[in-house]
Amino acid sequence: MVYLRSLLFLIAGFATGLNAKSSTGDSVLVIVEPKQQDNYSLFLNGLKKQGYDLTFRAPKAEAPVVIEYDDPTFAHVILLASENKVFAKDITPQSLVELLGKKTNLIIALSPKQTPLSSLAAEFSLTLPPPGTPLISYFPKREGPPSVIPVSVPATHSILSENLHPVWFSGVPHSLGNNPLLVPILRAPAESFAAETDGGSPDALVDAAERGGEGLWAGSQLGLVTGFQTLDGSRVTWVGGAAIFSDEYATKEVSKGVPSGNLQFARDVAKWTFQESNVLRIDRTTHNLVNSTKSLEQYTTNDQIVYSAYISKYDSKTSTWAPYSGIKDLQLEFTMLDPHIRTALLPVPGVPGKYSAAFRAPDRHGVFKFLINYKRKGLTSLQSSTTVAVVPPRHDGYPRFLSAAWPYYTGAISTSVAFFLFSAMWLAGDSHEKRAKGHKAE
Amino acid sequence: MAPKSSPPAASNVVHSLWKAYSDQTSDRMKFIDAFLVFLMLSGVAQFLYCVLVTDYPFNAFLAGFSSNVGQFVLTASLRSQVNPENKNEFKEVSPERAFADFALGSIVLHFFVYNFLG
Amino acid sequence: MPTAYPLPTNLSPATVANTASLIRIVALALISGAAIASRLFAVINFESIIHEFDPWFNYRATRVLASKGFYEFWNWFDPTAWYPLGRVVGGTLYPGLMATSGVIYNLLHAINLPVDIRNICVLLAPGFSALTAWATYMFTKEMKDASAGLLAAAFIGIVPGYISRSVAGSYDNEAIAIFLLMITFYCWIKALKQGSALFGTVAAVFYFYMVAAWGGYAFITNMIPLHALVLILMGRFSSRLYVAYSSWYAIGTLASMQVPFVGFQPVKTSEHMAALGVFGLLQIVAFAQLVRSHVSSHQFQKLLATGVISIGILGAMAFVLLTYKGWIAPWTGRFYSLWDTGYAKKYIPIIASVSEHQPTAWPSFFMDLQFLVFLFPAGVILCFRELRDEHLFVIIYAVVASYFAGVMVRLMLTLTPVVCVASAVALSTLLDTFVDPTEPEVVDDTRSESGASTISAPGTNGAAPSPTTPATTSKKAKKAAAAAAEHPTTLSDILASSSTKTAKPKGIYGLDTRIMVVLNTICMLAFFVSHCTWVTSSAYSSPSVVLASSNPDGSQHIIDDFREAYYWLRQNTPEDAVVMSWWDYGYQIAGMADRPTLVDNNTWNNTHIATVGKAMSSSEEVAYPILRKHDVSYILVIFGGLIGYSGDDINKFLWMVRIAQGVWPDEVQEPSFFTPQGEYKVDDNASPAMRNSLMYKMSYYRFVDLFGGAQAMDRVRQQQVPKVGPTLDYLDEAFTSENWIVRIYEVKKEDSLGRDLKSANAFAQGKKRKRSKPTTRRRAIL
Incomplete structure (x- = not known):
């Protein structure tokens, strides 16, 4: 009874998120073994209800291809077939990287088994433990195998909803590298560690631990679900185990009366990866002298220049881009090889979405660039470069009759x-x- | 004979020089010499201003100073060309032609001066 | 008086004068025609195209001037040169050449002759060479007479030393500068001779034009003061010298400061201080003369003399002090390297690397001047015989120019005019002696009959009769002798004056010697003409943008790789794509491909050039950040190994290394590019630094594939390239021209996953990534 009620509650819960759509397209390819497709029905049906166009495909099936003649066929791809060692010809690590380069977003699930995807993870500076060493934790005390772990989610997180209930997880952890493009989403609990349980070799684990230093494959430094935002803007989420999306974990209770947060967590992860949330863009930029509105190609040294950027954020509920003035630390650089001016682009009160800065052009003539280079973990990176020349005064521009x-x-x-x-x-x-x-x- | 550089002898020599000058030079020459002195004073004044106060619009200083120097030089040339003692030197330059050259040179000079001044 | 051959006696002096003038005009016209025609080889063999490197920039600037007008040109800031520093073109060039072309362009368009600006630029140099011939004629006429003038005009019209910088298509500053040089000197000599301020002013105006046209104006700035100084030291001070020099200096210096590129240099740098010093000295000496004329006391004169000398010494010391304190800039590197020839190699490799700045080899003197080389000293010695003020000028010019021409090949150009003048004087004197029909008298009749020369038949290539009128009466002869004693103009007059002293007859008897010598001279002149024409057509008429070779069957094979590559860039790259190449090709890329370049032939910023040098000589990983920082999209290299073109970048590579080493001695070291034995190799023995350098990789990328398994041979270095060619991770090959002379590479964007491109490429090819040590946050407690 309680079970059913919580289920209804859940279903009603995300019914409010109806018609929340992505900013880059609605077609989703789900690569999953047909036998296991029903395991993820809650998650996938939720996506369908939101308005996504799902296509299912077995990993070894030939059609539909993910990329055809250098053109991606789908806007998003979910790889839930984490145990397959063999994929079809068009799904290779190289083709997945190519997809990312063509602005397709991916969700990739890993498993303790060694698959081609494990080698791909290394390209994203994620280090996986040796095969056969999933994450286990003996705390908190619970029934069930130690490899099924409830993971608590931080109360506030830029990607996940607030006050999310703990999430059930079973799968393989990964160690995060130095790449600044990584966005940690879910970290392992402090008491967990990777150990060989089925088929793994203890020597390999000891060897890996020795090479990496003691305590590598343990604790909260490990990541379980990690996002990655490429320089082209596409997003990919590496999930340590596909079971986190499964119906079983969505309906399993964490403790008495507390449902797990898996469904909401899955929705949030999909929302972020499919470019619904935390998506910004620069609509346009303008530059002109202080008292005029015309954009010039050349400015004179020591001119007073005003630069404005109009930024909007994607609102997935209304599928529109709305002006957004919430960025507090936007920076403008006026660069010729090195920044000559570096100043804050502050939001203009009264004009939503407009950020403006006024400064004096340097005394040096040359070819300068107005540079916005805003990268924050989880947010779309904002890049804009406008080239302009700064010339010395004309021969009759100097003061006369001194x-x-x-x-x-x-x-x-x-x-x-x-x-x-x-x-x-x-x-x-x-x-x-x-x-x-x-x-x-x- | 008198020592080379004893002060009374020097002042005597300067006095005799002045006497010789005022006796021997014609009025027209003196007129030119007055102009030359004026130019020299003006030039010295500008130079002192530049050295003591500021040389900020250096081009203006150069223009003004060169105007003085150039005019001085042209006038001195006119003087030497018009001087009847130098007739043998300037066979092809009659005094009239000397003045015409002087005027033309001065106009060209002033043209460049005003271009450089502002 | 006896004559070797009969002369017509029924000609009036007026007829003779008129005929002489007509023949002179016709001769000058023919000389101009010859001068223009001999410079047109390149246009006829190839096409009307701007040659070499520097002229491309001048052409681009002239295009801006023609299309946008003078004020836009004056304020033109070029954002595509020296990206991203830009170049303030209006203030950093000598505008005389462009302004001249602009004026001609507007003039022709005003009279409805729509001549394309390119044709004006290409043909400007031959046109001005005709004017140079005329200016040299006028100059030499002041030295000797019109017949020497015509000879000098003919010489400078076709001599290769001048042609090399003024062929059609060589649109460089020297095209008009030599004309301005000669005419300024002519006006100076005229001013000095007459003591006229008018000619002094005219000389100053032409000097201003010269300053606006060429950086070599410093030569005039020092030659004229040197001449004045020598005259003063020789005791030849006169009011004429005062008038001429003062009017020239005052107006000329003020005028020269109007050119923005020169600015305040005439009062602040050592190169101009000589002129200022001589000016001051002249004022002091003139004043002293003036005072002396009023005072007779001997002691006062002595006092005055010591006063003058002490003021002079004080002035010199003031100059030294100001230079030491830095208010007067010392000699700049370019001019300093003329005195200390080893200076540039050690401290300023850019100056040392230019091939035109190398010392002159002996054969180039002969190639550029042929028989004028040995006539030239004879002419200078003849100047010693007369030694008027103007002859001193020629002597000084000759000595100074000979020294400079020996130091730098490029300065052969300034030697050429004085060589032509002096040789013309010598040859004209020779011809005067042997064409003059007057035979010497027997011993007792020396005084009366000598003196007059007559019309001589035109015997040489372009020489004209001497302008003196025939004297028919002995009275006139006596007057002429008296006049000639003051201003000797013909050799017979010289003979007359000298014979009155020594009382010995000197002259040439008979017709046979005359015919022999004159015929010999004509033959030598004919050889000279054929030599000049041959040198011009074979050596100095190559556009160097287009190369020519011959097919096995003898027909001409045009190698147009440069233009092919530049036009590929123009048509296939975005308009703001930045191209990096060595500075030699900067102007050509800007002119033909119309793309921003990092460095070009202006070479004003050594650090920027050193940055390019460092990028070319470092490995890909080190060079890539430099390339990204400067927004470089394409790199262009010249490779001659396939076809045997020896002016390619691998041969210039050591200069890139040296210049980069000057700024980054820790990162780039020249010895690391040589083998352990000290050889410069590109084969299997090449050093690792050489093999990993960007330049080597770009030059030999896929070169081995051309040979299909056989040994790949580099035809320029005559070495065998290793069988495994270089691989490129950070660059993509974009274009290679037909004969592999020009190779263009595109710089890859950063990897989208933030990896370094080498690993990204390895991954893309399917190689397994090396398992690197995972990061650990726990440190061992020691």
Whole structure:
């Protein structure tokens, strides 16, 4: 009874999120063994209800292909076939990276088995433990195998909903590398560790631990669900075990009367990966002199320049882009090889979505760029580069008739005047002399 | 004979020089010399201003100073060309032509001065 | 008086004068025609195209001037040159050449002759060479007479030393600068001779034009003061010298500061201080002369002399002090390297690397001047015989120019005019002696009959009769002798004056010697003409943008790789794509491909060039951040190994290394590019630094594939390239021209996953990533 009620509650819960759609497309390919497809029905039906167009495909099936003639066929791909060692010809690690380059978003599930996807994870600077070593934890005390672990979610997280209930997890952890593009979503609980349970070799684990240092494959430094945002803007989420999306875990209770947060967690992860949440874009940028609105190609040194950027955020509920003034730390660089000016682009009160900065162009002439390079974990990176030339003043743009130069002006003018007077008097004297000479000669 | 550089002898020599000058030079030459002195004073004044106060609009200083120097030089050339003692030197330059050259040179000079001044 | 051959006696002096003028005009016209025609080889063999490198920039600037007008040109800021520093073109070039072309362009368009600006630029140099011939004629006429003038005009019209920089298509500053040089010198000599301020002013105006046209104006700035100084030291100070020099200096210096590129240099740098010093000295000496004329006291004169000398010494010391304190800039590198020839190699490799700045080899003197080389000293010695003020000028010019021409190949150009003048004087004197029909008298009749020369038949290539009128009476001869004693103009007059002293007859008897010498001279002149024509057509008429070779069957094979590549860039890359190449090709890329470049032939910023050098000589990983920082999209290299073109970048590579080493001695070291034995190799023995350098990789990328398994041979270095060619991770090959001379590479964008491109490429090819140590946050407690 309680079970049914919580189920209804759950279903009603995400019914409010109806018609929340992605900003980059609605077609989703789900690669899953047909036999296991029903295990994920809650999650997948939820996606369908939101308006996504799901297509199912077995991992070894030939059609539909993910990429055809360098063109991706789907906007998003979910790889739930985490145990398959063999995939169809068009699903290779290289083709998945190519898909990311073509702005397709991925959710990839891993498993303790060694699959081609494990080698792909290394490209994202995620290190997996040796095969056959899933995550286990003996705390909190519970029935069920130690490899099924309830993981608590931080109360506030930029990607996940607030106050999410703990999430059931079973699968393989990974160690995060140095890549700044990684976005940690779910970390392992402090008491958990990777151990060989089925088929794994203890020597391999010890070897890996020795190479990496003690305590590597244990504790909250391990990641369970990690996002990655590529430089092209596409997002991929690495999930340590596909079971986190399963119906079984969605309906399993964490403790007495507390349902698990798996369904909401799955929805949030899909929301982030499929470019519904935390998606920003720069609509346009303008630059002009302080008192005008025309954008010039050339500015003069020491000009007062105003630069404005209009940024909007995608609202998945209404599927529109709305101006967004919530970025507090946006920065503008005015760069020629190195930034000459670095200033804050502050939101303009009263105009939603507009960020503006005014500064004086440097005294140096050259070809400069207005550069916005805003990268935060989880948010779309904002990049904008506008090239503009800064020229020295024109030959008649310099101040004229300087007061310090008056002695020189008077000197030059007096010389000219004196010259004219002199020539006039000379010629007058000349004619006078000539007349005198002429008289004398007579 | 008198020592080379004893002050009374020097002042005597300067005095005799001045006497010789005022006796031997014609009025027209003196007129030119007055103009030359004016130009020299103006130039010295500008130079002192530049050295003591500021040389900020250096181009203006150069223009003003060159105007003085150039005019001085042209006038001195006119003087030497018009001087009847130098007739043998300047066979092809009659005094009239000397003045015409002087006027033309001065106009060209002033043209460049005003271009450089502002 | 006896004559070797009969002369017509019924000609009036007026007829003779008129005929002489007509023949002179016709001769000058023919000389101009020859001068223009001999410069047109390149246009006829290839096409009307701007040659070499520097002229492309001048052409681009002229296009801006023609299309946008003078004020836009004056304020033009070029954002595509020296990206991203830009270039303030208006203030960093000598605008005389462009302004001249602009004026001609507007003039022709005003009279409805729509000549394309390119044709004006290409043909400007030949046109001005005709004017140079005329200016040299006028100059030499002041030295000797019109017949020497015509000879000098003919020489400078076709001599290869001048042609090399003024063929049709060589649109460079020297095209008009040599004309301005000669005419400024002519006006100076005229001013000095007459003591006229008018000619001094005219000389100053032409000097201003020269300053606006060429950086070599410093030559005039120092030659004229040197001449004045020598005259003063020789005791030849006169009011004429004062008038001429002062009017020239005052107006000329003020005018020269109007050119923005020159700015305040005439009062602040050492190169101009000589002129200022001589000016001051002249004022002091003139004043002293003036005072002396009023004072007779001997002691006062001595006092004055010591005063003058001490002021002079004080002035010199003031100059030294100001230079030491830095208010007067010392000699800049370019001019300093003329005195200390080893300086540039050590400290300024850019100056040392230019091929035109190398010392002159002996054969180039002969190639550029042929028989003028040995006539030239004879002419200078003849100047010693007369030693008027103007002859001193020629002597000084000759000595100074000979020194400079020996130091730098490029300065052969300034030697050429004085060589032409002096040789013309010598040859004209020779011809005067042997064409003059007057035979010497017997010993007792020396005084009366000598003196007059007559019309001589036109015997040489373009020489004209001497302009003196025939004297028929002995009275006139005596007057002429008296006049000639003051201003000797013909050799017979010289003979007359000298014979009155020594009382010995000197002259040439008979017709046979005359004919022999004159015929010999004509033959030598004919050889000279054929030599000049041959040198011009074979050596100096190559556009160097288009190369020519011959097919096995003898027909001409045009190699147009440069233009092919530049036009590929123009048509296939975005308009703001930045191209990196070595600075030699910057102007050509800007002119033909119309793309922003990092460095070009202006070479004003050594650090920027060193950055390019460092990128070219470092490995891909080190070079890539430099490329991204400068927004470089394409890299262009010249590779001559396939076809045997020896002016390619691998041969220039060591200069890139040296210049980069000058700025980053820790990161780039020249010895690391040589083998342990000290050889410069590109085969299997090449050093690792060489093999990993970007330049090597770009040059030899896929070169081995051309040979299909056989040994790949680099025809320029004559070495065998290793069988396994280089691989490129950070660049993509974009274009290679037909004969592999120009190769263009595109710089890859950063990897979308943030990896370094080498690992990204390895992954894309399916290689397994090396398992690297995972990061650990726990540190061992020691």
